[in-house]
Amino acid sequence: MIRLEDVHVRFGVGTPLETHALRGIDLQISEGEFVTVIGSNGAGKSSLLNALSGEIAVSSGRVRIDGRDVTRLDTAARAPLVARVFQDPLAGSCEFLTIEENLALADARGRRRGLKPALDERRKQPYRDYLARLNLGLENRLQDKMGLLSGGQRQAVSLLMATLQPSKILLLDEHTAALDPKTSAFVLDLTRQIIEEKQCTALMVTHSMKQALAVGTRTIMLHQGRIIFDIRGEERSRLGVKDLLDLFSKSQGETLDDDALLLG
Amino acid sequence: MSQIAFLGAIESGLIFALVALGIYLSFRVLEFPDLTVDGSFPLGAAVSAVLIVNGHNPWMATGLAVIAGAMAGFVTGWLNVRLKILHLLASILTMIALYSVNLRIMGKPNIALLGEQTLLSPLESLDTPYYVTTPLAFLLVVVVCAALLVRFLNSEIGLALRATGANPRMARAQGVRTGWMILGGMALSNALVALAGSLFAQSQGSADVTMGVGVIVVGLASVIGGEAIISPSTVLKAVLACIVGAILYRLAIALALNLDLLGLKAQDLNLVTSVLVMLAIVLPRYRLRRPVG
Numbered sequence: 359m360i361r362l363e364d365v366h367v368r369f370g371v372g373t374p375l376e377t378h379a380l381r382g383i384d385l386q387i388s389e390g391e392f393v394t395v396i397g398s399n400g401a402g403k404s405s406l407l408n409a410l411s412g413e414i415a416v417s418s419g420r421v422r423i424d425g426r427d428v429t430r431l432d433t434a435a436r437a438p439l440v441a442r443v444f445q446d447p448l449a450g451s452c453e454f455l456t457i458e459e460n461l462a463l464a465d466a467r468g469r470r471r472g473l474k475p476a477l478d479e480r481r482k483q484p485y486r487d488y489l490a491r492l493n494l495g496l497e498n499r500l501q502d503k504m505g506l507l508s509g510g511q512r513q514a515v516s517l518l519m520a521t522l523q524p525s526k527i528l529l530l531d532e533h534t535a536a537l538d539p540k541t542s543a544f545v546l547d548l549t550r551q552i553i554e555e556k557q558c559t560a561l562m563v564t565h566s567m568k569q570a571l572a573v574g575t576r577t578i579m580l581h582q583g584r585i586i587f588d589i590r591g592e593e594r595s596r597l598g599v600k601d602l603l604d605l606f607s608k609s610q611g612e613t614l615d616d617d618a619l620l621l622g
Numbered sequence: 623m624s625q626i627a628f629l630g631a632i633e634s635g636l637i638f639a640l641v642a643l644g645i646y647l648s649f650r651v652l653e654f655p656d657l658t659v660d661g662s663f664p665l666g667a668a669v670s671a672v673l674i675v676n677g678h679n680p681w682m683a684t685g686l687a688v689i690a691g692a693m694a695g696f697v698t699g700w701l702n703v704r705l706k707i708l709h710l711l712a713s714i715l716t717m718i719a720l721y722s723v724n725l726r727i728m729g730k731p732n733i734a735l736l737g738e739q740t741l742l743s744p745l746e747s748l749d750t751p752y753y754v755t756t757p758l759a760f761l762l763v764v765v766v767c768a769a770l771l772v773r774f775l776n777s778e779i780g781l782a783l784r785a786t787g788a789n790p791r792m793a794r795a796q797g798v799r800t801g802w803m804i805l806g807g808m809a810l811s812n813a814l815v816a817l818a819g820s821l822f823a824q825s826q827g828s829a830d831v832t833m834g835v836g837v838i839v840v841g842l843a844s845v846i847g848g849e850a851i852i853s854p855s856t857v858l859k860a861v862l863a864c865i866v867g868a869i870l871y872r873l874a875i876a877l878a879l880n881l882d883l884l885g886l887k888a889q890d891l892n893l894v895t896s897v898l899v900m901l902a903i904v905l906p907r908y909r910l911r912r913p914v915g
Contacts, residue, residue: 411795437797444792452788455781462778463785467797471778503855519796 365419379405381583397580438468441525450516453505464519510541530562635872636760642844642864644814661720664834666816671829691816699808844868
C-alpha cells in the first residue's frame with residue numbers, strides 16, 4: 359500500500375523561477391493496482407514519480423510505503439521498496455557494463471552487497487532464462503556491453519532488471535515514449551505481461567490517453583500539480599479518449615490544448 | 623641502454639603501475655579526475671620514511687603509509703560528496719594541503735634512508751644483485767595488488783562502484799549509496815598511490831617533499847598508453863593495460879633520455895611526459911577520424 363498525504367513539491371523557492379510542481383497530492387494505491395498517470399507538460403507527472411522514488415525531496419506532506427514513513431529517505435534507501443524504469447533508455451542501465459553485469463546489479467537491489475563475486479554460473483542461468491523470454495536473442499549475448507543494444511532492447515532489459523527483485527511499487531516513467539511505434543508496442547506488451555505475472559503494484563506515467571486507458575486498472579490525471587480525476591473499475595472501462603477530454607473540460611472549465619496528449 | 627638502466631626502468635615502471643592502478647580507479651572507474659595523487663604519493667613516502675628513520679618496523683611503516691594515503695583520498699571524496707565541491711577542485715585543495723602536511727610529517731624537505739632497515743633490506747643479503755631482486759619483489763607486489771583489485775571490482779560492491787562512476791542515477795535507483803562508493807573508491811585509489819610512494823622512497827633511499835610533482839601525469843600516461851595497447855574491455859584487461867602501460871612508459875622515457883642524438887637530458891623528463899600524454903590522447907582520435915576506404 360502506497361500513500362501520499364498532502365504532498366507539495368516546490369522548486370527554486372525564493373527565486374524568480376519558483377514553481378509549485380505538486381500542490382497537495384493525496385493518493386492511495388492498493389496492492390496489485392496498476393495506475394496510469396496522464397497530464398500535459400508541467401502537470402507534475404515527473405515530480406509525482408520522483409517524489410515516490412525519493413529523487414526529489416518533498417516540500418511538505420508524507421510519503422508512506424506499507425505504512426512505513428519514507429518521506430526522509432533518499433533514492434538509494436528506498437530502492438528495496440521502489441523499482442524504476444526511466445524514460446531515457448540510456449538512463450536505466452549502464453552502457454559500459456555487460457548485460458549480465460547490469461542484471462547482477464539490479465539483482466542486488468534491496469539486498470546487502472558484499473565481496474562475493476557479482477557473477478558466477480549459478481547466477482547466470484536464471485538471467486539467461488529470463489532474457490530468453492524476450493525473444494531478442496539476448497540470452498546468448500550476456501557478455502556484450504549494454505551500449506551495443508538498441509533503445510528498445512535496452513528498455514526491455516531495464517524492465518527485466520526492475521522486476522528481478524520484488525518491490526512494493528514499480529515506477530514506469532514514460533518508458534515507451536522514446537521508442538518507435540512498433541518497439542513501443544512490444545515493450546508495453548512486455549510490461550503488461552510482467553506486471554500481471556508478478557502481480558506488481560505499478561504506476562506508469564504516459565503521454566498518451568489511449569495508452570493510459572488501454573493498460574492498467576486505474577487512471578489518474580494531473581493538471582497544474584493536482585489530481586483532477588481518478589477513475590477505475592467499470593467507469594474506467596467504459597471511457598474513451600473523447601470522454602476523458604470531456605471529463606477534463608468539465609472539471610477545469612477549459613479545453614485541453616496539448617497536441618501531444620490528444621494525438622496519443 | 624645498460625642492463626642496470628633497463629632493470630631500473632622496469633623497477634620504477636612497476637612502482638608506477640601501482641600509481642596507474644590508483645588512477646584507473648579514480649579517472650576511469652569513478653570518472654573522478656583526481657589530482658590528490660601528487661600529494662598522496664609523497665605522503666606515503668613521508669610517513670614511511672619518518673617511521674623508518676625512527677627505528678620502526680618497515681612493514682608497519684609501509685602499512686601506515688597506505689592508511690595515510692587512504693585518508694587523503696577520503697578527504698578529497700568528502701570535499702566532493704558532502705561539501706559539493708567540484709571533484710577537480712576538491713582534489714587540488716587536498717593536494718595543496720598535503721604539501722604542508724608532508725613537510726610537517728617529515729619536519730624537513732628531505733629524509734635520507736640510506737643504511738636504514740627498509741622492506742628491501744632483506745634482499746641485500748641474497749647472492750643475486752639488488753637491481754635484479756628489487757624489480758622481482760616489486761613485480762610480486764604489483765601482481766598481488768592487481769589480482770586483489772580485479773577480484774574486488776568483480777565483486778558485488780565492486781560492481782556497484784563501477785556503476786557509480788558510469789551511471790550514478792541508475793546506481794542509486796538500484797540501491798547503491800553512491801556517496802559512500804566515491805569515498806571508498808577514492809580512499810582505495812590513494813592508498814595504492816601512497817603504497818607506490820612508500821616503495822619508491824625505500825628503493826630510491828630518500829623521501830622528498832617535491833617527489834610528487836607530475837605523478838598524476840605519469841600515471842595518466844600509463845593508463846592511456848596502456849589502453850592504446852590493450853583494449854580495456856574487461857576489468858582484467860584494463861588492469862593489465864595499466865601495468866603494461868606503466869612499464870612501457872618508463873622504458874620509453876629511459877630510452878629517450880639515453881639516446882644521445884635526441885639531445886634530451888634528465889631535466890627534460892616532465893616535458894617529454896607531457897608530450898607523450900598529449901600524443902597518447904590525440905593519436906587514437908586522429909586514427910578514428912581518418913576516412914575509411
